[in-house]
Amino acid sequence: MVHGLNVSMTSKDVKPANIDIAQTFQIEGLDVRGRLVRLGPALDAILDAHDYPRSVSMMLAETLTLAVTLASALKYEGIFTLQVQGDGPISLLVADITSAGALRGYARFDEQREAAAADAEGAQVPRLLGNGHLAFTVDQGQDMERYQGITELAGATLADCAHNYFRNSEQLGTVIFLRTRLKGEGQNETLCAAVMVQRMPHTKADEGEADDGWRRAVVILASLTAEELLDPKLDNDALLYRLYHEDGVRTYTPQNVLHRCRCSREKVSTTLKSFPRAEITVEDGSAQVVCEFCKATYNFAVVELDALFATKDS
Ligand SMILES: [Zn+2]
Structure with missing residues (x-):
């Protein structure tokens, strides 16, 4: 279902429509498809059940958000799982989401090594995860578990590692902008959000024009600030409109995401x-x-x- 950009909302509708959602959008003029994911209470429901150090909470929040982002780009009925394994202080990050939007996750880490690495210099992934890999699978019930993809942890952030996967395996132009703000230190709730843009098969007569369009989508995404992305008062449609209005952005009905464990x-x-x-x-x-x-x-x-x-x- 498609709806326009000028949807009016009453103030009490703003919050649920803005946070804990995955939203698909299309930039008509540029042959680019995108996803906007913004998570808050769903993340805190997961993180509050544990007592992780901040660096572990941060990495798990990003893993959960990345999982929702990647899953929302796939058509599946079942469970999408993102697993990050490393030989560093954090040995495992797991996030899974059902096609209905039920999200859960956890982390495993070594307390002493984490404490030593938490305030050290250096990029997140090499410092906290070390060498390892990022893998995602889709389990669609009775069928065999289908292995979707795996990539080495080569990058400063988890989003970088996902870029490498798309570059090497899918050869699909993909850029993900992901930012996190954890609860505490003046913040009442955790917010982690991502915008992913993907190049689609183009409809342009000219290859150069298609390349220019893709570059433009990426440059505009790079102009997005963490403050805008993590501002819960900034409506999702308004955020996307601010970025891509000149190119004709079309937004689709968002899917709700909530924390729900499937254990019994x-x-x-x-x-x-x-x-x-x-x-x-x-x-x-x-x-x-x-x-x-x-x-x-x-x-x-x-x-x-x-x-x-x-x-x-x-
Ligand atoms: Zn459980």
Whole structure:
């Protein structure tokens, strides 16, 4: 569904329409398609469940936002997962989003190494993640898990690493502008936002004109400031209009994004059953399983474990 730019909104509508959304847009005159993603409360719901140091929260917020941005450019029914693995202080960042917009994520890190690296000089990715890779997969249910892509961590930021993927693997002109402002230090909530522009097969008669159009889209994107992108009072349509109005920007209905974990007692039971019974630690008469994504705790009393393992195929 397409709607115009001059949508009037009452003040109480502004916030939900602006934040926790993924929005597709098209720059008609330049043969360029784009995505605008702005996340706030959905990120804090995820980060608040953990007690990560700031550098880890920052990297996870960016991983979550990048996941939503990349997923919104794909047509899929199921789960999109972005995983970043490195040999640095942060060893793992995971974000996944369903096609319905349910987002979750977590990080693994070494406390001592993180503390030493947090205030050191140098770009984020080499300093906090080290060598490793960024991979994304799409799981569409019964079908085999389809491997979408993988790229080395070669870049200063996660957005740079994604650029490298598109440059090397897809040969698709893609630029992502991503900025984060964490909660705390005078900020009431976390905001992380991204604009991604992608070159489409062109409709121009002249190749040079198409190249010029793409360059223009990239130059205009570079004029965007973090303040504009992270200003929740600046409406999404107004933001895109400010950038690309001369070239005819068309915006589509945004998709809402919210934090929702997919863990359940049933899924935890299945995982427990896959372990040898002897490896399950029982304390004070029950085994405890904590979801790595949302920190939900599931308790299994010994009698429940007995019942569970009685049905185990062997
Ligand atoms: Zn969970």
